[in-house]
Amino acid sequence: MATRSEILAKASALRALFEARGAMVVDPPILQPAETLLDLYGEDIRARAYVTSDALRGEQMLRPDYTVPVVQMHMTHGAKPARYTYAGEVFRRQEKDPTRANEYIQVGYEVFDDADPAAADAEVFASISQGLSGLPVAAVTGDIGILMAAVKGLDTSVPRKSALMRHIWRPRRFRALLDRYSGKTPVPAARSALLAGDGKIDAPLIGLRSAAEIQSRIQALREDAACGPLGAGQVELIQALLDIRETMHNAISQLRDIAVDLPAISDAVDRLALREKALTERGVDTENLMFEASFGRVSMEYYDGFVFGFRADARPDWPMIASGGRYDALTKRLGEGGEIPAVGGVMRPGLMLELEGANDH
């Protein structure tokens, strides 16, 4: 086991690597207002982050990551374009697996640059990859943007598409919705009974949700019932897309095949091809770089484009040694009107030192 001071020394060295690329060092506070994080991630964040409180400021969280404070800082007074780096503790509540650290050092690199997104993606990936050089790790990449484009392009109603879009990051509910829309799961009896009836509310109306809200959902359900089933072919296309696990180069050609029947993903696939080119120019071996279309779907829901992670070859049970991705939508949510394309990644120097140690023996 590496000592804390060894890990901090490693973290400084990694941060220096990003500074050398022109990144500015930032050091946001450990205590973050809980409201912003709760608003972004919902109730799930309480299971993953430590919440504390006082009578004056109310609920605060021990930062579960740096992304949100760095984005906020950049949106309030950052110049454009900008590159940031940081190193410090993050805190993750652990209630299931005692072997997972609840406090560890994280080093990150974030790029806010709208000039050339493919180049920025490649820059972040290559910089982190360089920081990991010599370690027995393997990279996986993905692209949430392709799945989002596929959903937008489905031949079905707008409400169905928004429901699927809302659950891109919850694969189980996403699947259940697809099965419902395609008619694979039958309409539940209670729903049929409701739609066959007059929708009258036969109980006292209590609480904030009004009769108008209830009626408007019944109306939406009626419209949905009138809308034909999502074609089996469309579901197969989504499934074929999600099943892609290939080298980036082969994945692109499989995606091109799918795009023949689902042209809505063409632009997103073009962006992936541009990214592949940019990665190659940075010296990344894309012939052997893995691409998994469903990668990044179960992480916290702010990645909406390129995603990547590095796993230790011999330790599949470990968390990622490094990971990151593009989060344009997050800057829009936090930007109060403003938005800027952003991509970044984080590394775990503690795990890196453990891997180096295991390598020496």
Add this chain to the structure above:
Amino acid sequence: MTIKLGVPSKGRLMEKTFDWFGARGVSLQRTGSEREYAGTVDGIDGVSLILLSAGEIPRELASGRIHLGVTGTDLIQEKLARWDQLVAPVEELAFGQADLIIAVPQAWVDVDTLGDLDAAAAAFRAHHGFRLRIATKYHRLVRDYLRVAGVADYALIDSQGATEGTVKNETAEAIADITSSGETLRANHLKILSDGLILKSQATLWRSRTAELDDKQRETLTSLLERLT
């Protein structure tokens, strides 16, 4: 050293527990005044009675300060992470039955399943500007259940009592609470979602997996458990 048996310190749960042990030849009794939390065990040597709040029994079992304890499955699973490694069920006592459920107003004729709840939550948040609030004291169990089911756009509001009233008082839109007959729910114009059963609970005798035992205590525990099971 004695075997320490933790039992709820008041109410029906205490009485029923005393009856259950009594029927098996182990007589538990409170001593001293009504207000004093002390008790005795007759019918077996080497066992001492510890009267505790039912909510504290999980923690005491987990830390090994008591060897046996009576409390509900709901409290064990809510309060102890990885509870199955800390305590083991010895016997279900067939009382204190209660289901942890999710309930919404009966007037929500459009909401019958968790899928409906999720859709209603999305629309509610868009309309009201905040997440649909679910009042509960079982935060971990409810959050885990809703996460696995893929329900989003809700927030848990802490409610330590009279939870069924929170909807009418407009401090929550739905609730997650324990119910035995469902009468309180009906009286408050609430209905259970068809897939809203989170956990079936009942009073259960638990053994601590962490409490240390010397030879004498091991012997006492064995003969006590033979008597009870």
